[in-house]
Amino acid sequence: MTRSPATPLPPPKARRRLRETAALTQTQLADRVGVTPGTVRAWESGRTTPRGRKREAYAKLLKTLAEEAAVQAPEPEPKPKLEPESRPQPQPEAKPQPEPEPKVEPEGKPQPQPDSQPQPQPVAAPEPVALTPAQAFDALYAFSAPALVRQTFLLTGRREQARESVERAFQTAWEHWPEVARDRDPVGWVRATAYEYALSPWQRLRPRHRHPEPPPADPGDRTLLNALLRLPPRHRRTLVLYDGVGLDLPETAAETEASTPATANRLLRAREAVAGRLPALADPQVLHRRLAELASNERLRAAEPPTVRRGGERRARLRTRAAIAFTVALVATTALTVRTAPTHYEPPVSPGQAVRGVPQRVAPGALSDEELELRQKLLDQMQDGPERLSPRLE
Structure with missing residues (x-):
């Protein structure tokens, strides 16, 4: 039995763009598809992918929104065509000139001609070389890892935790x-x-979290970092993405898996909290510059790309082996249970107890006169019951 292919869906950012173009909220879109707003938020951020009937309904709705957006969009103006007079006329080909004959000396010997210089050949553009997956990963890591370590340091205030979070993410x-x-x-x-990974609440249970790291040397950086760490994790992440990284409001909302109004509210609250502690940072431009300076003043380094790749492959092998060992143990336990379990119910046998006061059993013997008389009386009577009583006159 073959399974029908899944309906194609646009990328997560395109899904969000179609919804915002149609002026629909996540709640309205969730009501039309039949899911919760959190599910729509996860679909638009790319965390989860719809399946089954929900995928069909979601794809059909996005297609309808795309068609409506295409109808409302203005048609592009046609490009002006060139008139026949404006077309360049073909030039006649130049006829080849005959080569001059060599001059002859009086003795009849021709003069030697100078060597002709070679014409430069056009150099073909080199074809783009396809990168291997490892080379592409190394290029992405070398390009973005140092900046990500500095950004994560603004979220956690811990250098080692920031480096480890970025390595785990890669x-x-x-x-x-x-x-x-x-x-x-x-x-x-x-x-x-x-x-x-950096903002996970499980990080507080690690032994490393109990030992504080040395704060920044500059007093201004130390005050700004303390103000950031006092913010709630969601507000801190929104502030770093918008004022630190430089994302716009819809991109920040999509990455934090929140609506645009909620993201704007978190950003305003975070700015107010930082400005309350540091009034000089009330201007967003000054705050952006100070966040960049705080991240740049720390000496943060990232590991080499091959080390990260080998570490990820090692962790994947360990997880695979642990999963195989757990599966083997589960199968062995199930087989042992099936082999040793009883096939029918056996009621438990209660322990025996001594019974007292019961007369001893007497061996059979000859009947007494009373027993013989009783037996004869029983034999004489009818087996079906006593005789029928009939009334008599007295």
């Missing part, structure tokens, strides 16, 4: 490299994964 990207390589924004994919 290891996850290497495991899902076909998906990341086809993504329209691979840096955003890795950045979202690194931020999720």
Whole structure:
């Protein structure tokens, strides 16, 4: 039995753009598809992919929105055509000139001609060389890893945790490299994964979190970092993405998996909190410059790309072996249970107890006169019951 292919869907950013072009909120779109607004938010951010009937309904609705947007869009003006008079006329080919004959000396010997210089040949443009997956990953890591480490440091305030978060995010990207390589924004994919890992509440349970790291040397940087760490994680992430990285409001909302009004509200609250502690940073331009200076003043380095790739492959092998060992143990336990389990119900046998006061059993013997008389009386009576009583006159 063959399974029908899934309905194609546009990229996550295109889904969000179609919804915003149609002036629909995530709640309205969720009501039309029959899902929750959180599900629509996950679809538009690329975290999850719809399946089954929900995918068919979602794809049909996006197609309708795209057709409506195409109808409302103005048609492009046609390009003016060249008139016949404006076309260039072909030039007549130049006739080849005859080569001059060599001059003859009086003795009849021809003069030697000078060597003709070779004409330069046109150099063909080199064909683009296709990169291997490892080379493409290394190029992406070398381009974005240093900046991502500095951004993650603004979220956590810990240098080692920022470096480890970025490495884990790139290891996850290497495991899902076909998906990341086809993504329209691979840096955003890795950045979202690194931020999720860095802001995970499980980080507080690690022993490393109990030992504080030395703060920045500059007092101004130390005050700004403390103000950032006092913000809620969602507000801090929104502020770093918008004022630190430089994303616009819809992109920040998509990466934080929130609506645009909620993202704007978080951004305003975060700016107010930072400006309350540092009034000089009330201007967004000054705040952006100070965030860049704070991240640049720290000496943060990232590991080499081959080291990250090998670490990700090692973790993948360990997880695979652990999954295989767990599966083998589960199969062995199930087989042992099936082999030793009873096939029918056996009620438990209660322990025996001594019964007292019961007369001893007497061996059979001859009947007494009373027993013989009783037996004869029983034999004489009818087996069906007593005789029928009939009334008599007295």
